[in-house]
Amino acid sequence: MPPETASSPPNSYVFDATTASFEAEVLQKSLQIPVLVDFWAEWCGPCKALGPILEKLAGEYNGAFELARVDTEAEPQIAGAFQIRSIPTVFLVRDGQIVDGFQGALPEGQLREFLSRHGIAPAEAAAEAAPEQAAPPADPHAEVMRLRQAIEAEPDKAELKLDLALALLQTGAAAEAGQLLDALPANLATDDRTVRARARLGFASLLEDAPPPQVLEAAIAANPDDLKARHLLGVHHIVAGDAEAGFEQFLEMLRRNRDFEESLPKKALIDAFRVVEDEDMVGRYRRKMSSLLLV
Template identity: 55%
Template sequence: MSSAQTPGKHVFDATTAGFENDVINASLDTPILVDLWAEWCGPCKTLGPILEKLAVEYGGAFRLAKIDVEAEQQLAAMFGVRSIPTVVLISGGQVVDGFAGALPEGEIRKFLAKHGLEPLDGEAAAEAPATTAETPEEAINRIQQAIAGEPDRAELKLDLALALMRAGQVEPAQAELDALPANLATDARAVRLRSQLELARALAGAPSMEALRARVQSDDADWEARDLLGVRLLIEGEVAAGLDQFLDILKRQRDWQDGQAKKRMLAAFATLDDAELVGSYRRKMASLLF
């Protein structure tokens, strides 16, 4: 196997001899995610542990079948494998989807969710082994290793830019973003990252949250402090409170810095997943502008 984890009820080694029964027939009851890998494959060593961790975390929503393409060349030929790692989802006895390459964990979760596969929740989740969340630095290292194995996969460079941003490395993230090919520069994740970087750069040399709060409390018309406080709140996850700072500027000094509060709000909207919250604040902004 591609990691130190041993096969268990959620992860197993698939062979040519047992493939029909262990994978095809078994998929009639439970979806089977097939991981085609090899010991010499660097990206496989990145992807394998992620898939194994998810198989345990999802607690039976799917089972992971590991196929060593060197040992099981007949199966590799059957799947028409041209590069590894290759991952295939089999359900109801049929191949329903798949992907090639070492995708980040978040993208794999989206892939699984697309097919109705979700992690355990409630009491069942409590019984699953605890896993340590990947730190931003670990993510950067993992993605850099994947890039070393597949230097021509430009999407990995976007993953790296996003990981650098999560680690607070603004300038390296910007450099990776600027180097993306044209087809990825307009990717939704790249557009979002560009807005995140715009907000993060505003905080270069900015006072602390406490100092900004003190300035606003001392002078509620200190627009610069209120603007930077809004950005800090956004960056630290207090989204509504941050947007409220920009709304206050729009309400009382809408033309300050050539309408910077409006620009901040639009940049913030581009980074947020909460459609209901974004819609609410778009309406509030519109009521002040029109």
Template identity: 55%
Template structure:
């Protein structure tokens, strides 16, 4: 890979071109936004690795560089409290991100969760093709990394996400609550908080089959619709879950202090599908206004 090849996928961005070059451009190609500064030591390590990967992924994503000293308004808009901070924008929305300089292997794992290289497959540090790990493997790997580098607080957020992925809600919640203040507004932490709020609603809840039976018996069983919507959403059937919340919003918008609207807003913050979210936002708005 030549430097020229990498450079075609890397560009600088400021306030005057952010909307066009990042938000609009992300509708067709994911944009990885790197908030950095010339005086930042970790940025000097992370930046070249990101540029290298941008070349290797060959257009699967583009790397937008934001110098926080030259673009303070952008940094403030995104609540940047430490650098480097990296955010992935797809379909006009932030879908993931991290703070701090990660090793190249973890950068590859992060990218492969969202994009695939255009020509060939991204390899790990040993030159082997990266393989999707199980939730349990991820937890073990991250715990070992924390033991080796306890000063890397961003690993604690990685652990909380892995625990949620494994379905260990209580442990994920405990890790999230223990995060340092600088990670509290990380996009991944915000999303995880919404997921945990939804998961918490299912504690002691009836099974999906029982909830469906209750709704068949009484279409106005709003509690059953609410819990069924949460179950469907967390089980990966987002559209069916959102439909349950909309049904309540349409017929009983004030039920339980407007809970259907709250559920919809929480659900939107956990979903990556911008088209689906946009469609259901419009449906929600049509019912409310």
């Protein structure tokens, strides 16, 4: 990153990450919003080309992601942890994990495509699109019929097929919904609604041979450390629409044994965050999860 960028007026969505702050400002923050981590150095020519574009996009996207700058000369520990071999290197961190990245100074158009591929869009555009997402109909079966007719009239309109998959999930037709989601084009495969629908399918599949909630509650009463029962009970709650009860079961799993079945408690919470549309509730439970993980 060029010196003039570092001394320019601060962008509220851009910050310099250090070894001391990395856990809180990057990993923990990525539980709430995506974080791009840009590894750079003052002697690096391509870094001077890439850095200003990334900062411009961070401001333009208005909080849809944050940009963490890591000076590899000043912060060799972070660079070593990420196994940086050349710069500039950029990683996308989400839910505490690296999900994608690239090396070299990409042009602005390719950077926008990279962000779009991961469902990251300018905050203003997302706000404008929100009203178009109508509330679920009172009768999901009627909505399925309406969408089937609409698809017959416009068979090449992929958005209608995504709408149909979502409606089918409301009726319990998970198999057909899954087939429709699998056939979606790449531009819709990372749509927030698609991600949420896939997470719902994952939860539904866990209940195929699961005991009913009453049996699971009895098992937990007899043995509070029965984390398999807690997991299935939490899934039952999520599928039934009682998100808070589901979150509480997954949090209790995390309190009792965060490493259970390869970090299943954390994975269950993250999957549930993708399903639940109540942003305030999700934010509250993300913070609770973060607090437990940092203990």
